[in-house]
Amino acid sequence: MDPYEVEFIGENRIVSIIPNFTYDKIYLICGEFGPFRAGLPMNVPLWLAMMLKQKQKCRIVPPDWMDLDVLENIKEEEKRSRFFTKMPNEHYMVEAKLILGAASEDVPNAAEIKTIIKDIWDIRMSKLRTSMDALMKSGGGYGRLDHLTMMEINSAKPLLPSAMDYLLQIQMKAQKKVTQQSLLNTSTFSQSGSSQNT
Amino acid sequence: MENSNYLSVTDILVTNEKIPCKFLHDLPKMGFLDPSAADNDLKAGTNVEIPLWLAESLYSRRPPLVSVELPKIYKDSYREILNADACTVDMHKLNQHFYELGCYIAKHDIKGEVANTLINTFRQRFRMLLSACVSTDSVGAIQPLSASERQQAADAGSTEKALATWLQRGDSVLTTANMVANHRKRKRAEMEMF
């Protein structure tokens, strides 16, 4: 998938905004949102939040996790742990990129937050590469990847699955025939064995 | 694998590689298959290098018309190098279709060592693919890869690039379709030649 398609999926997440206009509830196919009360926080899908922000119709309320202390902890833990730690949400990078891109003035310490999120991303990406290599070395047939977000998983495509496919193909084509052949050999041996018995 | 390879150009090119065979029967009028002989006929027992597709087809006849020998790159001395450190080998020089050809050859290797070498080699070299797709010196990183490894590294490279673009910029831009753009480019190049 294209990163923009993953972003598209992530844009369905609900975020909080403060509209600067007042309006009735809106009935969308993906659910009902509103009523819009100027100055009062409310929930909308991320794509709608971005659209309203572009039209300067709202401020974005930064998600709880977009906070220096919280992120500092995540980063420390990510560094410490051999495994992937659980991220604040499945689309943290999409949320971060969109909100910090279009509404950095709504996020306190936006510049620092941007840096620290990028640090976390980089730590996780390099961990991902190490674990991909480990997976291939250890067998390359199966892997468990809890806590990886969709954008991170997407970054391993097509390399990891295609390398696993390729490895399996070599095994099937090269090894299987050998097994078949060695089976043939064993059966010949047992035949000769049985002929000795008679 | 199911028979999905019939129309694959890659498989056709792989099966075009020449491999050493020994003919087990006389072949009248086929002397030209052996460039070193002037005879009109090919005699049983002759060793000749023929394309893999022909070898496969003649080997599968009952009784087989040829026996297939291991090409030297799958023999002990090469396998030792590969098993020691596969990442030092320049596959492009050794054989671009090292793995694919090896898969065909493996069945003629009763001991099954070729299969193991192929598997180990690919597992070891996976880290070369990982670094090729982020390397700044992409030419240097791609150079020693086999054709299929290059393809995988190139695909991974385009993911890497798409992700980098996504991280850097805002909206996705609608662009000209691929073939359209390439035909335009080609047309321009052709016009500039005149």
Added chain:
Amino acid sequence: MDLIDTNIALSDEDDEEEITAEVVLKTLQSAWQNERLAPEILPHRNDMVECMLGQIQHMERNINKLPKIDLRASIHKMELSRIKFIICNYLKTRINKIEKYCIPILNEERQRMETGSNYLTPTEFKYAQEFVMNMENHVKTVVLSKMPGNMQLFEMNKMAEHPNLHSHVFLKANETVTGIVLEDLAGEDEEIDLEEGSQHILQYKPIADLIKNGKVQLI
């Protein structure tokens, strides 16, 4: 103003169940995601597609009643174009697979039709048939008919391209599933459990049915 009916009656022969447009959209989105990521063609969800198309149509009519620069109109239009993207991409992904694997898909579909468990919509089926026929005619005219007599056959089995069911996919378990057997070529099969919410990369084949019954989601 209420622009949509939030409750949609999906007539499914005898039992009529009411589901909301929101649920239909969610189902469609997950069908799209699975179709994008699965190697083989999945059972069609034409019910969801048509239901969404109906919603879009209804909504578009209502939007036209709103003033052009109305904020609500833009919001609805944006949502509609998001849904249209999913529908188009979903249908196009299916068409691409139908073309690529046309011969085995048609063969399997003919068997499935006997049991009423078809994967293709009637129009997709028609499209596939025509596609294979055109391909066969083309290669016959251009080369096969000019070959020596015993070479002229259009060999369906050889021309067939098959999806690689052994290819590896990423998935997330929607509910806990136990006892998935991972085949090992050396004969040492391994059994794993997929706990709810856990994520894995494994071969498509052993989990193909779990995708079709919604127990896992490809990611």
Added chain:
Amino acid sequence: MFAEKVIELLKEAERNPATIDPFNDDKIRQILEEMQSLFKMNMNDANATMENKTLWTTVQVRHSALERNKRCLLAYLYNRMNKIKTLRWEFGSVLPPDVRELLSDDEYLWFSKYSSNLASYMRSLGQDIGYNGIDLTENLKPPKSLYIEVLCMADYGKLELEDGDVILLKRNSRHFLPTSECQTLIRQGILKQIT
């Protein structure tokens, strides 16, 4: 060696994976001739196997070569068909003359049949509920905004928008248009999105 011409043909096609080359009529004719002559030799030798049994192996070698030639020719055609499909999705149902002339007459016929099969499939979409069909060559990317700014790359002429407005697309003119209505023109290289 047998079946060498056909390899040249395939290698030629591999060299430009992103464009389509002119249909190589001449080489295909040569390959078909090679097949006919292999077949003729085989007929003769097959008849002679009564006296000389060893000829049978020779016949099998030639038969393998015939099969190989057949496979390669089919692969050549098949790979071109895939490219021609892409042409339909990217250029639309009318090909520019310079692209059209790269196809053989039979291929162009195949293109037209492919195109009309696709068109009738797309027309059938949603018909049960009163749609005039859905164009699957549109909505290719996740939507980001309803309107975009575009630069016109060619003298295209008039474009009528859904709301009835008519605009004139001239080379180097700039417009602010509904995304949904200029996607196809962007894909065809007539408009370019400005960012």
